[in-house]
Amino acid sequence: MTKRLFMEEDGYPCAPVNVSDELWFYPERKGFHIVTHPGGGRGHISWAKVAKALDDHKKAKSRRKLG
Secondary structure (H helix, E strand, C coil), X not given: CXXXXXXXXXXXXXXXXXXXXXXXXXXXXXEEEEEECCCCCEEEEEHHHHHHHHXXXXXXXXXXXXX
């Protein structure tokens, strides 16, 4: 297994995380920087939105209706 490389300026990983052949993201100081291919579109998901989604994921089971 290769050793992960991190940027010295901010401590985040240098390599992108592949979601699929056409989508990947980089964790950054402000959140996730999203890159798509072939269109090359870019977006950003803030850490606050990531934290909210994770919280919703953790609480989803307790919110389910029985039946």
